[in-house]
Amino acid sequence: MAQTALKIGNNLKVSRWLRKYTIWIALAAVVPAVFIWRSAVGQQPVIDTFSVIIFTLAFSTPITLGALSGTFSERSGVVNIAIEGMMLSGAYFGALFTKITGEIWIGFIGAILVGGLLALFHGALSIYFRVDQIISGTVINIFAFGLTSFLHSLTKKTADATPSKLPAISFKVENTSFTLGFVTILGIVAIFVGHYVLFKTRWGLRTRAVGENPKAADTAGVNVFKVRYINVVISGMLAGTAGTYFSLQVLGGFTEGMTVGTGFIALAAMIFGNWNPLNAWGAALIFGLCITADSMLQSWYGNITWLHTITQAIPYVVTIVVVAGVIGRSRPPASVGVPYTKQ
Amino acid sequence: MASPAVAFETEKRNILAKIFRQLFIPLLGIITALIVGALIIFISGFSPLQAYGGLWKGSFGDLEAINGTLATATPYMFTALAVVFAFRAGLFNIGAEGQIKIGAISAAWVGINVGGLPSFLAIPLTLAGGCLGGALWGAIPGALKAWSGAHEVITTIMLNYIATFITSWLVGADGPMKAPARMSQSDQIGENARIGTIVAGQPLHWGLVIGVTMALTVWFILYKTPLGLEIRTVGANPSAARYAGINLKFILLATMAIAGMLAGMAGSLEVMSSPGFRYRYNAALGSGYGFDSIAIALLAKNNPLAVIAAVILFGALKQGASQMQFDTVAADGRQLPGDLILMIQALVILFVAADQVLRWLYRIKAQSGESVVLTRGWGKAD
Numbered sequence: 001m002a003q004t005a006l007k008i009g010n011n012l013k014v015s016r017w018l019r020k021y022t023i024w025i026a027l028a029a030v031v032p033a034v035f036i037w038r039s040a041v042g043q044q045p046v047i048d049t050f051s052v053i054i055f056t057l058a059f060s061t062p063i064t065l066g067a068l069s070g071t072f073s074e075r076s077g078v079v080n081i082a083i084e085g086m087m088l089s090g091a092y093f094g095a096l097f098t099k100i101t102g103e104i105w106i107g108f109i110g111a112i113l114v115g116g117l118l119a120l121f122h123g124a125l126s127i128y129f130r131v132d133q134i135i136s137g138t139v140i141n142i143f144a145f146g147l148t149s150f151l152h153s154l155t156k157k158t159a160d161a162t163p164s165k166l167p168a169i170s171f172k173v174e175n176t177s178f179t180l181g182f183v184t185i186l187g188i189v190a191i192f193v194g195h196y197v198l199f200k201t202r203w204g205l206r207t208r209a210v211g212e213n214p215k216a217a218d219t220a221g222v223n224v225f226k227v228r229y230i231n232v233v234i235s236g237m238l239a240g241t242a243g244t245y246f247s248l249q250v251l252g253g254f255t256e257g258m259t260v261g262t263g264f265i266a267l268a269a270m271i272f273g274n275w276n277p278l279n280a281w282g283a284a285l286i287f288g289l290c291i292t293a294d295s296m297l298q299s300w301y302g303n304i305t306w307l308h309t310i311t312q313a314i315p316y317v318v319t320i321v322v323v324a325g326v327i328g329r330s331r332p333p334a335s336v337g338v339p340y341t342k343q
Numbered sequence: 344m345a346s347p348a349v350a351f352e353t354e355k356r357n358i359l360a361k362i363f364r365q366l367f368i369p370l371l372g373i374i375t376a377l378i379v380g381a382l383i384i385f386i387s388g389f390s391p392l393q394a395y396g397g398l399w400k401g402s403f404g405d406l407e408a409i410n411g412t413l414a415t416a417t418p419y420m421f422t423a424l425a426v427v428f429a430f431r432a433g434l435f436n437i438g439a440e441g442q443i444k445i446g447a448i449s450a451a452w453v454g455i456n457v458g459g460l461p462s463f464l465a466i467p468l469t470l471a472g473g474c475l476g477g478a479l480w481g482a483i484p485g486a487l488k489a490w491s492g493a494h495e496v497i498t499t500i501m502l503n504y505i506a507t508f509i510t511s512w513l514v515g516a517d518g519p520m521k522a523p524a525r526m527s528q529s530d531q532i533g534e535n536a537r538i539g540t541i542v543a544g545q546p547l548h549w550g551l552v553i554g555v556t557m558a559l560t561v562w563f564i565l566y567k568t569p570l571g572l573e574i575r576t577v578g579a580n581p582s583a584a585r586y587a588g589i590n591l592k593f594i595l596l597a598t599m600a601i602a603g604m605l606a607g608m609a610g611s612l613e614v615m616s617s618p619g620f621r622y623r624y625n626a627a628l629g630s631g632y633g634f635d636s637i638a639i640a641l642l643a644k645n646n647p648l649a650v651i652a653a654v655i656l657f658g659a660l661k662q663g664a665s666q667m668q669f670d671t672v673a674a675d676g677r678q679l680p681g682d683l684i685l686m687i688q689a690l691v692i693l694f695v696a697a698d699q700v701l702r703w704l705y706r707i708k709a710q711s712g713e714s715v716v717l718t719r720g721w722g723k724a725d
Contacts, residue, residue, distance in 0.1 A: 081496075131697035134435065135641055139693045142638060146685025153680035154387055261504075268497050309512040316501040316508075324493040 023273075023282035030289060043300075047176045052292055054178045057188070060281075060288025061249075062087065062259070064187040065242035066266025067273060067280035068194050073119075073235035074275060075198060076228045077211040077335045078126055081137035083239045084263025085144030086115045090243025092148035095159035095254040104164050108244055115240020116233045118144065123232040127225055130339035141263075149256045161253040166244065183245040188281075190238065195277040207231055211333035214340040224340050239263070268319050275332060283322075290315035369644075372694030372701050373656070380687040384671075389679045394671040398684075401666025402659035407545065408666075414546035414617070416658025418443065420554030421609030422632050423639035423650045424561050425481070425602040429495075430645045431565055432598040433578035438484060438499030439606045440633035441506030442477045446607025448510045449476025450614045451529045451624035452520065458533010465536040466615070473611025474604045480506060481603015482596055489592035495599070503633050511626045520624070527626035538616040548616035550609070555651060557605060562647040564601075574598055606632075638688060641696040656691070660684045 034052050038045040066083045073080035090111035098107025118140055125136040152159060168179040198204040209217040210227045218224050242262070247254045265287055273280030294311035301307070381391035402412045422439040429436035450473030457465045484498040513520040514527050522530045540548045565571040576584040577594045585591055614624055639657050643649035664681035671679035694701045702708070 125693075125697065125700070129697065129699040129703065131699055135692065135696045138634065138637055138641060139689045139697070141634065142692070143686055143689035146682050146687075146689060149682035150387075150680045150686060153682065154677070156677075261500075264500050268501065271494065271497055305512060305515055305517045309508050309515075313505050313508045316504045320487065320493065320498050320501050323497050324487050324491040 023279060023286065027282060027285055027289070044174065047174055048296075050173050050176075050178060052289075052296060054180060055292040055295065056285055056288040058181060058184055058288070059291040060284040061181070061184045061187045062242040062245045062262045063266045063269050063284035063287050064191060064281050065183075065238050065245070066263055067269040067284050068187075068190055068277055069235045069238035069242065070267055070270035071198070071273075071275055071277055071280055072194065072207075072231045072238065074270070074336050075211045075333055076207045076231035077214060077333060077338065077340070078123070078228055078232050078235075079133040079137065079337045080119075080122065080232065080235050081134060081267060082118065082122055082140035082144075082263075083235075083242075083266055084259060084261065085137075085141035086118045086236050086239035087243040087246075087263045087266075088148055088257065088259045089118055089144045090115045090240030091247040091258055092152065092159060092243075092254050094240075094244045095162050095247040096151070096155070098162040098164070098248060099159050102163055104162070104166060104248060107162065107248060108166065111244045111248070112237045112240045115236040115238070115243065117236070119233045119236020119239070120229070122236070123229045126339060127228050127232070130341070133337055133339075145257060148254075152254060152256060159247075159254040162248065165252040166249045168249070181245070181249040183241065183249045186241065187245075190241075191277050191281045198277060208333070210340075211335055214335055218340075218342065224342070228340070242266070265315075268323070271332075272319060272322055286318065287315045290318070368698050368701065368707075369642075369649075369695045371705065372698065373691055375694045375701060375704065376687055376690035379690050380683065383683065383686060384679065387679070388673045388677075389671050394667050394679055394683070397667035397670030398660070398663040400663070400670065402663030404666075408662070410542060410545040410547045412655065412659045412662040413551055414548070414619075414658075415662045416654045417548065417550045417554055418609040418613055418629075418632070419636060419639055419657060420551070420650065420654045421557060421605045421612075422636035423643065423654055424554075424557055424647060425605040426636045426640035427643065427645050427647050427650055428561055428565070428574075428605065429598055429602040430640060431571075431578045432574045432594060433581065434485075434488065434495050434595065434598060434602075436481075436484075436499055436599065436602050437496055437633050437637060438481065438502050438603070439636040440629050440631070441499070441503040442481050442603040442606035443610040443613075443629035443632050444506045444510045445480040445610070446473040446477030446603075447610030447614050447628050448513060448520070448529070448624045449473050449607070450611030451532055454532025454536035454615065454622075455530050458536055460533075460535060462535045465533060466538060469532065469536040469615055470608065470611050473607045473614070475607070477607015477610060478600045478604035481606065482600040485596040485599025488599070489595040500633075507630075510624070514624060514626055522623065525623075529624040531622040532614060536615060537622055538612070540616060540618060546618050548612065548618075550612035550616060553608070553612065554654075557608070558647050558651050561605075565647065570597070606636075638692055641692050644696060657688070660688060 031049060031053065035045045035049045038048040066087060069083050069086070070080055093114040094107045094111030096107075097110035098104050101107070122136050122140055125131040126133040166182045168181040169185070170177055170179045172178070198207065206217065206222050206227050209220070210222060210224050214224045243259065246258050251258070266284070269283035269287060270280050272283035290311065293314070294308065297307060297311055377395070381395070384391045384394045401408055403409055422443055425439050425442065426436050450469050453472030454465070454469040457468050460468070480502065483502060484495045487493040487498050488495050511527065512518050514529050515521065520529045522528050538549055540546065541551075565575060573584070573589045573594055576587065576589060577591060581591060584594075610629060613620055613628055614622065620628060635657070639650065639653045642657070643653035661684065664684040667684070668678050668681040673679070
């Protein structure tokens with residue numbers, strides 16, 4: 001009797017453990033799978049496996065940073081659907097400042113500051129004016145798209161091409177060189193730092209308290225408004241950083257609307273990861289893996305249109321399945337989206 | 344004792360005052376947005392008068408411009424209603440883009456295949472095909488929300504991408520619906536499945552009339568029928584709705600299906616009657632509609648009747664943009680980029696939908712119950 005109970009208990013533990021780490025197990029399984037598959041078809045397994053890993057890390061970068069951006073804002077109780085707009089602004093102003101000053105790091109810092117500035121505006125609207133946060137976010141998204149395109153054509157596409165790109169680490173595997181961009185590495189570092197800050201520091205505890213129960217936090221002496229403002233600005237700066245991936249890391253220049261909806265994918269990754277930075281990163285990696293699969297399959301097998309359609313659609317289908325199944329009962333921060341009024 | 348005539352007069356004045364109060368803030372918001380826009384134009388080195396002159400000329404300047412404005416506005420009428428309708432049940436439908444695309448391609452498929460039938464059969468069948476396609480695509484996030492609690496913001500955005508991939512493949516390079524020798528377009532639908540435009544040679548088609556009818560219908564359903572009451576109850580307070588015995592799952596599903604149907608109707612009408620698409624499904628149809636429709640719904644403060652006005656304003660901005668760009672030339676020969684319109688749109692939404700900011704600017708006191716609450720974050724699953 002007791003033994004059976006123990007067994008069930010263990011099973012529950014195992015299933016909970018499995019569920020908690022599904023994303024990571026799935027991701028880890030991909031590496032040997034690719035290796036075995038490429039060996040089986042007589043290709044270069046080591047190079048191909050490395051390509052998949054490196055490309056996945058690269059493609060997932062803006063999604064990773066965007067998801068972290070959303071996590072910070074929402075953990076403090078402010079919905080941020082303006083990640084896309086902040087990302088796009090970061091991409092544009094990063095390129096513009098780099099072009100004007102000729103110094104890539106000024107562009108990089110500028111992009112972060114512009115993201116933070118837009119976020120401050122979002123904060124003012126949603127915290128001070130208590131505007132519906134979805135409205136505020138929509139306004140910023142549309143405005144950012146308009147502003148960047150407007151300035152871009154007004155300046156005769158000055159920011160088209162920057163004189164340099166952000167640095168990247170290069171290394172060789174079996175005589176094939178791979179690069180890992182600065183923003184990609186920064187994104188990975190940011191995830192771990194963000195996770196530590198949110199769950200192991202006093203600031204993180206305050207942030208989460210404000211997002212769950214602002215009244216209680218206020219009573220305990222936490223300045224709800226200050227905590228929210230700072231987290232929203234952090235969120236904007238992270239989104240601005242994500243934008244530099246497009247303009248300063250990959251392309252070395254700006255094109256209109258170049259973030260192509262990545263901010264919304266990041267939002268999905270944030271929810272997919274249940275408002276937890278590490279899990280959100282896992283979700284972002286799955287998106288990155290699917291984009292990689294698309295481009296790799298094309299380079300390995302040529303452009304088969306129906307296959308291309310399927311590999312393109314997979315991440316979106318997977319997200320729906322995951323949101324519906326695994327985290328169907330996901331739990332957002334309790335007070336997210338509700339403006340706080342001090343009594 | 345006041346005579347009935349006087350009482351009637353007072354009542355009339357009250358109604359006028361009420362209408363004025365309701366219109367005052369939105370009008371002030373639009374004017375404020377235009378003033379801020381003028382500042383941006385001025386700072387950029389252009390003449391605001393020239394720019395707004397061009398905008399007016401391009402959108403309402405002559406009959407042709409008005410025709411174009413209304414034609415641009417027409418599909419948005421339906422997609423904005425799709426957003427408004429879902430909002431009322433507490434659902435944030437970003438999926439209008441996917442719904443209009445799936446609706447349009449379904450209509451195209453039916454229209455190509457029923458072209459041999461007489462018009463009185465072919466037209467309703469094609470329209471119904473598009474509505475059904477949109478409704479089914481809209482029902483997916485509704486069902487997911489009802490049975491698994493998956494948040495519709497995520498699922499509708501994902502479904503937009505999926506719809507884009509599917510439809511672009513169908514009319515893409517090796518796609519089964521691709522017309523020979525045409526990029527990303529389907530074959531033309533049959534002659535008998537087409538609806539003409541209102542004025543020959545001009546883009547405006549009968550979809551506008553259907554759209555206005557739909558706005559009235561949506562208003563009627565929401566405020567005058569038991570279904571509408573249930574939808575609004577679910578939107579206002581889901582747990583109260585459950586205790587009142589409302590079938591929550593059914594309402595969520597039905598609301599999203601109807602919203603999808605509205606968007607699908609827009610798609611079918613574009614394929615069936617818009618000269619711009621030449622009676623074909625075109626991969627460009629519906630792109631960007633998801634967020635544009637939300638912008639219009641916010642501008643209309645989720646009121647189905649206000650959607651009519653909001654859509655026309657939106658159509659005018661979109662339609663007048665190129666004339667504005669063409670007419671506004673700085674001293675050094677640069678043209679004013681038409682993307683300015685997007686910033687003005689954002690400002691209009693800011694000042695109209697988020698009227699707290701406007702009230703703060705002009706020190707106007709808020710009347711109780713006037714501020715809009717669309718969402719409470721991601722909400723709870725039930």
